[in-house]
Amino acid sequence: MTTDFTQTRAMFDLPDGVIYLDGNSLGPMPRAAADRVAQTVTQEWGKMLITGWNKAGWMEQPTRVGNRIARLIGAEPGHVVMGDTLSIKVYQALASALEMNPGRKVILSDTGNFPSDLYMAEGLCRTLGPDYSLKTVAPDKVMEALDDSVAVMMVTEVDYRTGRRHDMAALTARAHQVGALAIWDLAHSAGALPVEVAAGGADFAVGCTYKYLNSGPGGPAFIYVAPRHSDVARPALSGWLGHESPFAFDLSYRPGSGIERMRVGTPPVLQLAALEAALDVWDGVDMADIRTASLALTDRFIAGVEASCPDLVLATPRAHAERGSQVSFRHPEGYAIMQALISHDVIGDFRAPDILRFGFTPLFIDAADVDGAVEILARIMRDSLWNRPEHRIRARVT
Numbered sequence: 001m002t003t004d005f006t007q008t009r010a011m012f013d014l015p016d017g018v019i020y021l022d023g024n025s026l027g028p029m030p031r032a033a034a035d036r037v038a039q040t041v042t043q044e045w046g047k048m049l050i051t052g053w054n055k056a057g058w059m060e061q062p063t064r065v066g067n068r069i070a071r072l073i074g075a076e077p078g079h080v081v082m083g084d085t086l087s088i089k090v091y092q093a094l095a096s097a098l099e100m101n102p103g104r105k106v107i108l109s110d111t112g113n114f115p116s117d118l119y120m121a122e123g124l125c126r127t128l129g130p131d132y133s134l135k136t137v138a139p140d141k142v143m144e145a146l147d148d149s150v151a152v153m154m155v156t157e158v159d160y161r162t163g164r165r166h167d168m169a170a171l172t173a174r175a176h177q178v179g180a181l182a183i184w185d186l187a188h189s190a191g192a193l194p195v196e197v198a199a200g201g202a203d204f205a206v207g208c209t210y211k212y213l214n215s216g217p218g219g220p221a222f223i224y225v226a227p228r229h230s231d232v233a234r235p236a237l238s239g240w241l242g243h244e245s246p247f248a249f250d251l252s253y254r255p256g257s258g259i260e261r262m263r264v265g266t267p268p269v270l271q272l273a274a275l276e277a278a279l280d281v282w283d284g285v286d287m288a289d290i291r292t293a294s295l296a297l298t299d300r301f302i303a304g305v306e307a308s309c310p311d312l313v314l315a316t317p318r319a320h321a322e323r324g325s326q327v328s329f330r331h332p333e334g335y336a337i338m339q340a341l342i343s344h345d346v347i348g349d350f351r352a353p354d355i356l357r358f359g360f361t362p363l364f365i366d367a368a369d370v371d372g373a374v375e376i377l378a379r380i381m382r383d384s385l386w387n388r389p390e391h392r393i394r395a396r397v398t
């Protein structure tokens, strides 16, 4: 299978003239999503009313869609389920994993992790008691920090700020060697590069769908539990839809079989409809082709910016194996520079304190977009177009 990216590009509805380099933060709208959501609202909700849970398959939707995600992350079918937001899924994975490693009380993560993952770990430790703690080390020190005190290693494969990528197989193997469990956050990997959770040995994996998978704002997250654990892991968020028999309305909780137990409450049916339409785009896509195209785009952008913007400092690793699908540059005026770029219809984003972040998503970005973005960025830097009061006004979302 070879992916035809002109075809996938045509499947997105992007505003004219915009170069959208922020699909790593919020994927653009697949053309089919609007109709799919409208149909779910009018034909399913509107006509079927409550019978839609059975007739339209809403109740099975979280596992049905989970199976389509499984293909993209190298998971065994039947071991991924959708629901909630990523922060919730991080909490669930952590709580189950800690319980499976009694006697150890340390969660190991790194300082490049996304803050919400760390906050969820802190909150969980507080609930579990003073013996539990979160330890963070620099991203390149995770390997050596894995020792027999660590209960769970929880890391994000691709750093949201720099685009640096961890070696999943190597870190997981070391975690297992010291008796720790491995949780992988795939927020910036799923849909960005080939991921192999089963081959990589991950115990749990979690991720969101509104970034590279294009499910739209508020799209649900996913959780993977390795088959060897899925009937053992005990859900901390023991909601009724993770119960063995939700409609028995028992007074006490019995976990459902396998991955079903990681469901919590009512699934977001409308968001899942948007996601299903978004996943249709992936049906004809080979992840290896995505990776080849993504590396070519990120290489091209790095070379172009370095040749024309000497004041911007590359924050992303040059080695292909250590890179996700984004490129970041540092500059003390990064915020204003990004605002100037956005005002010229090149959309990336800014991450404090000084990172300009650009996502490259071959489904809808090509070499001409890269060249266009480089040209505009070069002009903004050369003519100091960022140096205007309006570009310094901080919005709530950066």
Ligand SMILES: *Cc1c(COP(=O)(O)O)cnc(C)c1O
Pocket: 085, 086, 087, 088, 113, 114, 116, 117, 156, 160, 185, 187, 188, 208, 221
């Ligand atoms: C985007 C992202 C999140 C966001 O979590 P939500 O609960 O979906 O808002 C969490 N963790 C990582 C690593 C992320 O990149």
